[in-house]
Amino acid sequence: MDLAYTPEAEEFRVEIREWLSANLPSGWGDDDFEMTPEERKQFNEQWPKKLFAGGWICATWPKEYGGKGLTTMQGVVLAEEFARAKAPMRADFFGDTLVGPTILQWGTEEQKKEFLPRILNGSVRWCQGFSEPNSGSDLASLKTSAVLDGDEWVINGQKVWTTGGHHADYCFLLTRTDPEAPKHKGISYLLVPMRQPGVEVRGITQPDGTAEFCEVFFTDARCPRDNVVGGVNNGWKVANSTLAFERGQSATTGYRRFEEEYRQMVAAATENGAIEDPQIRQRLAQYYTKYQILRINGLRGLSSTLSGTKDMGVIALGAMNKMYWSEMHQRAMELALDIFGAQSMLVDAGPASQSWPGALRDKRREGYPVSPMMSSFFFSRSETIWGGTSQIQRNIVGERVLGLPKEPQVPQ
Numbered sequence: 001m002d003l004a005y006t007p008e009a010e011e012f013r014v015e016i017r018e019w020l021s022a023n024l025p026s027g028w029g030d031d032d033f034e035m036t037p038e039e040r041k042q043f044n045e046q047w048p049k050k051l052f053a054g055g056w057i058c059a060t061w062p063k064e065y066g067g068k069g070l071t072t073m074q075g076v077v078l079a080e081e082f083a084r085a086k087a088p089m090r091a092d093f094f095g096d097t098l099v100g101p102t103i104l105q106w107g108t109e110e111q112k113k114e115f116l117p118r119i120l121n122g123s124v125r126w127c128q129g130f131s132e133p134n135s136g137s138d139l140a141s142l143k144t145s146a147v148l149d150g151d152e153w154v155i156n157g158q159k160v161w162t163t164g165g166h167h168a169d170y171c172f173l174l175t176r177t178d179p180e181a182p183k184h185k186g187i188s189y190l191l192v193p194m195r196q197p198g199v200e201v202r203g204i205t206q207p208d209g210t211a212e213f214c215e216v217f218f219t220d221a222r223c224p225r226d227n228v229v230g231g232v233n234n235g236w237k238v239a240n241s242t243l244a245f246e247r248g249q250s251a252t253t254g255y256r257r258f259e260e261e262y263r264q265m266v267a268a269a270t271e272n273g274a275i276e277d278p279q280i281r282q283r284l285a286q287y288y289t290k291y292q293i294l295r296i297n298g299l300r301g302l303s304s305t306l307s308g309t310k311d312m313g314v315i316a317l318g319a320m321n322k323m324y325w326s327e328m329h330q331r332a333m334e335l336a337l338d339i340f341g342a343q344s345m346l347v348d349a350g351p352a353s354q355s356w357p358g359a360l361r362d363k364r365r366e367g368y369p370v371s372p373m374m375s376s377f378f379f380s381r382s383e384t385i386w387g388g389t390s391q392i393q394r395n396i397v398g399e400r401v402l403g404l405p406k407e408p409q410v411p412q
């Protein structure tokens, strides 16, 4: 096995490193790096502009739609270098990483020209309208309908758990367009404007006071006939591409967040003496081993992408990685709570709890302030659910990859 990257990729790595060191504030990423609130504010305003000017947002998209036309390998190196430097990469989850790549794969030329540049420059915000009150895991049973009326689709129904629905300008929405067809064959994938009279968004308030999930009600809402992606009644295939993008995020960089978390846990355990407990040491060693496996599986995924392999092993790897990292992370956050002990409950449980990787959500928890570490613990509970539950990933591997008998269907 040769884990080395090509000389061209390494040359590109140097270019990115140079750009980062020229553009990031000096000392960025060091343990003792600090910014005043004013400096932080300025950085947050300027950084997306610098990224956009450098062409680093969605840089693998073709040039004609505003991307930089990077190869897959260059895109990987770019993500690795940003992760290594702890430089924020604007990744608007729904636009940059879900609907954008889906439009690139399935959209018409007109859709690409209309939507991709607006995703790139951040002028349109998106939400994902897949789940319904009775259609989550069994997504293909969805009932929201779309019926053609002249040059427009007329949409009726309800979605739920729509993250960011209250801020979104557009929704990529799964609708039933042929009620007579078998359930997987009568679905279409529409791009629907959210700011119109037929769309009502209600936030679902969670116990901590935040309301980032929404219920979305469509009552004779409309979108142009041409806003169907991948063809009428072909939405199931298109949706599966979106779900694959959702499950296959950041193959070779995803582990870094866990590596950083591990570092924080070791620091906290060393500080408060928990490191002397043999069980804590054992669990830390297990976590280390597991995220190394995640890293290596990321490289396997990259190899398959580069060689164009499309066998069942690739599907298995995507499903397996999603269940693997989400379950691993729940155990890891339980370990973090055991390391911090009763201190976990404090809003400030010490430096390690404050700079917890990936936990930006605390800023929105004003009604129920918690430390970033605790915020990450809460969110980890949802990680085995969103993007397809762990049980569903196991069904995919069992039925579609290993060829095990399908589970018995409960008569409706």
Ligand SMILES: Cc1cc2nc3c(=O)[nH]c(=O)nc-3n(C[C@H](O)[C@H](O)[C@H](O)COP(=O)(O)OP(=O)(O)OC[C@H]3O[C@@H](n4cnc5c(N)ncnc54)[C@H](O)[C@@H]3O)c2cc1C
Residues within 6 Å of the ligand: 127, 128, 129, 130, 131, 132, 133, 134, 135, 136, 137, 138, 160, 161, 162, 163, 164, 382, 383, 385, 386, 387, 388, 389, 390, 391, 392, 395
């Ligand atoms: C943080 C978060 C963000 C989300 N954001 C969005 C969003 O933006 N847009 C959107 O459309 N949806 C979103 N969702 C919804 C998410 O996709 C669904 O919650 C998920 O698909 C599960 O569906 P459900 O909640 O209806 O659970 P159900 O499907 O009712 O499942 C309940 C339980 O039964 C199990 N189960 C169900 N069927 C089977 C089976 N066949 N075999 C074995 N076990 C089974 C499940 O694994 C689960 O444990 C989000 C969810 C979360 C947690």
